[in-house]
Amino acid sequence: MTFGPIPDITLADGNRIPQIGLGVLRIDDEQTTPVVESAIDAGYRHIDTAAGYNNEGGVGKALEHSGYATGERRKDIWVTTKLRDSEQGYDSALRAFDRQIGLLRTDYVDMYMIHWPTPFDWRSDETWHAFVRLRDEGRVRTLGVCNFLPENLERLHGETGEYPSVNQIELHPTWQQREVVDYCRAHGIAVEAYSPMARGADLDAGDGVIGRIAEAHGVSHAQVILRWHIENGTIIIPKSTHRERQVENASLFGFALTAEEHAAIDALDGPVRAGHDPRTFSYS
Ligand SMILES: NC(=O)c1ccc[n+]([C@@H]2O[C@H](COP(=O)([O-])OP(=O)(O)OC[C@H]3O[C@@H](n4cnc5c(N)ncnc54)[C@H](OP(=O)(O)O)[C@@H]3O)[C@@H](O)[C@H]2O)c1
Numbered sequence: 001m002t003f004g005p006i007p008d009i010t011l012a013d014g015n016r017i018p019q020i021g022l023g024v025l026r027i028d029d030e031q032t033t034p035v036v037e038s039a040i041d042a043g044y045r046h047i048d049t050a051a052g053y054n055n056e057g058g059v060g061k062a063l064e065h066s067g068y069a070t071g072e073r074r075k076d077i078w079v080t081t082k083l084r085d086s087e088q089g090y091d092s093a094l095r096a097f098d099r100q101i102g103l104l105r106t107d108y109v110d111m112y113m114i115h116w117p118t119p120f121d122w123r124s125d126e127t128w129h130a131f132v133r134l135r136d137e138g139r140v141r142t143l144g145v146c147n148f149l150p151e152n153l154e155r156l157h158g159e160t161g162e163y164p165s166v167n168q169i170e171l172h173p174t175w176q177q178r179e180v181v182d183y184c185r186a187h188g189i190a191v192e193a194y195s196p197m198a199r200g201a202d203l204d205a206g207d208g209v210i211g212r213i214a215e216a217h218g219v220s221h222a223q224v225i226l227r228w229h230i231e232n233g234t235i236i237i238p239k240s241t242h243r244e245r246q247v248e249n250a251s252l253f254g255f256a257l258t259a260e261e262h263a264a265i266d267a268l269d270g271p272v273r274a275g276h277d278p279r280t281f282s283y284s
Pocket residue numbers: 022023024025026048049115146147168193194195196197198199200203220222223237238239240241242245246248249275
């Protein structure tokens with residue numbers, strides 16, 4: 001199975017994001033540099049980090065070493081980062097961005113995201129105004145959010161007149177959040193799946209279903225799940241520190257699920273999330 005080519009998804013703001021990126025959650029700052037360098041060398045052109053991952057410095061070093069931080073090649077890579085919840089607010093978001101862009105060693109970020117909606121301490125309206133300023137200044141290209149439920153998206157739209165271009169949410173075969181996905185699609189918001197394999201827990205989901213489909217196509221369990229996301233039009237950011245898995249996770253274009261196989265994965269939806277509840281969680 002060969003790597004890519006990875007298609008782009010065109011966002012509501014006109015920007016084009018590679019449909020597959022590398023996630024770097026739970027990799028320490030020092031280890032992040034070789035992991036991101038390996039992914040870029042393999043052909044990844046989309047990296048997903050966050051202030052809260054404490055590894056933007058490691059990403060920045062990898063961008064610089066590989067020649068993608070500035071200059072002609074900068075436009076060939078998509079870099080996403082996210083604001084810490086504790087730094088939401090107008091002035092604090094602008095200050096945080098200055099620090100983050102310094103760590104990333106680049107002049108602009110492709111996508112800046114509100115990390116959690118924190119509805120119990122709602123400051124997404126003020127934060128959004130800061131994000132708009134950064135976009136106007138050319139320091140951010142696309143504005144996004146993570147973990148927003150339809151009620152949070154409605155509120156943000158009511159207060160700012162805008163929907164984000166992307167909503168990054170927990171999404172995998174056993175947690176499909178159809179209500180959130182349908183709302184996003186109806187409002188032109190691209191859906192980006194985090195924990196696309198439920199951090200590995202979905203690799204054997206469905207009493208052997210994933211394994212049987214994998215065997216039929218001669219691919220891995222991970223490739224079956226990630227291919228299902230791709231066929232749904234979802235942006236994915238699987239994380240791996242291993243070069244061979246990074247390659248595997250972006251080698252999804254030499255096979256297709258049959259309608260029955262796709263429907264069998266649709267049927268794995270369940271009531272248990274792998275991560276946190278956006279109604280109550282804050283990643284400070
Ligand atoms: N916005 C948010 O609130 C939020 C929350 C969570 C995550 N995220 C983003 O989403 C990214 C991905 O989510 P995630 O890291 O939680 O989970 P994930 O990508 O579903 O799973 C990662 C786990 O699967 C393993 N793995 C990767 N490829 C594999 C393969 N081909 N075969 C077998 N195992 C494989 C990895 O191990 P190895 O590394 O050892 O290969 C790791 O343990 C994060 O890195 C982060 O960027 C965002």
